[in-house]
Amino acid sequence: MEEVTHRMQTKCFAMSSLLRRETTFQSITSRELLSVQLRRSKGITQKGEPLTLTLPLTLTLMLMLTLMLMLMLMLMLTLLKILVRENSIFIYESHTLLILACRLQPFCTPRSIFEAYALGGASVIIHVLSDNANRANSDVSNIVNKRKFKMAESGSVLFMYDKFGLLSLEGKVDEEQLMDIAIEAGVDDIIVEEGIESADGGATTDVFTDASSIAALRDGVMSAFSIDDPLEIKLVYKSKAPVEVSDEEFEMNMAAIDALEDLDDVSHVEHNMSN
Numbered sequence: 001m002e003e004v005t006h007r008m009q010t011k012c013f014a015m016s017s018l019l020r021r022e023t024t025f026q027s028i029t030s031r032e033l034l035s036v037q038l039r040r041s042k043g044i045t046q047k048g049e050p051l052t053l054t055l056p057l058t059l060t061l062m063l064m065l066t067l068m069l070m071l072m073l074m075l076m077l078t079l080l081k082i083l084v085r086e087n088s089i090f091i092y093e094s095h096t097l098l099i100l101a102c103r104l105q106p107f108c109t110p111r112s113i114f115e116a117y118a119l120g121g122a123s124v125i126i127h128v129l130s131d132n133a134n135r136a137n138s139d140v141s142n143i144v145n146k147r148k149f150k151m152a153e154s155g156s157v158l159f160m161y162d163k164f165g166l167l168s169l170e171g172k173v174d175e176e177q178l179m180d181i182a183i184e185a186g187v188d189d190i191i192v193e194e195g196i197e198s199a200d201g202g203a204t205t206d207v208f209t210d211a212s213s214i215a216a217l218r219d220g221v222m223s224a225f226s227i228d229d230p231l232e233i234k235l236v237y238k239s240k241a242p243v244e245v246s247d248e249e250f251e252m253n254m255a256a257i258d259a260l261e262d263l264d265d266v267s268h269v270e271h272n273m274s275n
Contacts, residue, residue: 188213
């Protein structure tokens with residue numbers, strides 16, 4: 001009887017030990033599994049185990065890289081605008097970098113020029129500011145064809161014009177005073193004309209000079225008159241030899257110019273008619 005009891009106690013002890021070992025093993029296995037999952041979520045691997053990026057970590061890295069690239073492009077565009085303002089660099093061709101930056105910044109508008117022949121032997125220069133070259137080309141070509149104009153090859157019209165920088169000022173400004181300001185600013189020659197009426201119906205004065213000197217003239221005028229900014233500063237073309245057309249041709253040409261300037265992508269149109 002004692003022997004049977006001893007055997008039963010031995011078996012119970014053995015089963016209890018086995019159960020404790022199994023429970024301990026399961027506990028260790030669960031802890032190790034949890035530790036591995038936690039390490040992998042943080043991008044940490046055991047020795048010899050290949051590094052694998054989780055989906056959230058990959059998306060985070062891609063987002064950070066994209067934001068850095070956008071920031072760099074915005075910085076480059078800002079520097080480019082500073083160069084344009086300070087050195088009178090007028091950009092009238094769509095460069096790849098500028099277009100790419102404009103895709104990210106909607107307020108940016110690359111510039112371009114269209115040349116066309118008008119009625120009566122006259123010509124027009126169409127200034128376009130748009131971030132959609134295809135749309136601008138389609139709209140301008142449509143008006144040109146409807147109004148019986150003819151698109152010209154690049155440079156075939158521009159050679160008939162002189163390129164100037166234009167500074168528009170509010171009110172009537174004395175020409176001699178402007179000449180003195182230009183001389184002090186190091187600008188050799190200017191042309192002063194009465195400008196078109198401003199938005200509020202007031203008088204304006206247009207000052208033309210060499211495109212490379214317009215920034216110096218602007219700074220001199222702003223300093224002399226203590227103004228923050230002129231009404232307008234831009235690149236313009238003035239005809240070397242104005243063309244006289246008939247009254248009917250003049251009216252038809254001006255109607256076409258008005259239609260072109262009504263387009264959202266067209267900033268202004270210049271012509272060489274003398275009427």
